[in-house]
Amino acid sequence: MKIGELAARTGCPVETIRYYEREGLLPEPARSSANYRLYAEPHAERLRFIRHCRTLDMTLEEIRTLLDYHDRPRQPCNAVNGLIDDHLAHVEARIEQLQALREALATLRSRCNGETDSSHCGILQELAQPTPRELTAETGEPSHVPGPHRG
Amino acid sequence: MKIGELAARTGCPVETIRYYEREGLLPEPARSSANYRLYAEPHAERLRFIRHCRTLDMTLEEIRTLLDYHDRPRQPCNAVNGLIDDHLAHVEARIEQLQALREALATLRSRCNGETDSSHCGILQELAQPTPRELTAETGEPSHVPGPHRG
DNA sequence: GAAACACCCTGTAGCCACTACAGGGTCAAG
């Protein structure tokens, strides 16, 4: 099958498939006489594996590691457990951060008393204050889970 | 004060201050005879405002909008409320996504039965399956809140 | 007065995981 069909079957954009190939996550497929990429079922399976991991917000680096275990199955799988555990910890840490954020935003939101003139807006006044310590504090290891702004 | 002192006072790295200036969030300060940036207290206040917003995971674009209200205070502040509400909604949506993610990861984690050989690892087998619909589904508007991987 | 050092400057490239072109080739249908 050509790249468009693979894309349709897996729900992964064509450009992203080529990107994964450049990144070495997908092997280079065969080519037709017109230099079109020609994929078979194993490619589709591997791509589904990658996309499944991506919906779990794993980095490409983490996925590379998992694919490595997948490709060389004689290794012990403890490291797979460890990778998942670490990732789970990252996600949980990020949830806690975002919950604190939600609290802070809700408090902020309650500052506005309905003045029509933004020079008296409590939200803007609050934001002009230095950031409270509990939001500034380093939370140990970096979380590696993105925040609220994604396409 | 020079840029290093401003950085120390606000906890914002020097490079980031220059970046905010390039982005038009901080006005261009006066310069010394040696072409060093010279800041005064209003610059520090504005920078604290920006950093406070950033700890609330607002985008620079959102912050630009808020600064606009801050700078031209005769405008009504309803839009400020709206911006905060929208942002809060993004954060809440992202929390829900991450909670679903946590569930999925926990389920995945439970798949490993302790086999020593990764060819029998239930986690890898599970990941090789197509992504379940509930994780694939489009959730309406994009969330714009980052996921679990951040420095 | 010179050397060491901390600080400052500009400009550019890198990070991640894509996404979006530009500029071209291929192929089947009408």
Place this chain on the structure above:
DNA sequence: CTTGACCCTGTAGTGGCTACAGGGTGTTTC
């Protein structure tokens, strides 16, 4: 023979920084 859908490579852009390279400035110390 032209339209249109698909494919190719390569490059640049996204956000919010971060990290240089390659230079200038200013104070301190020998």
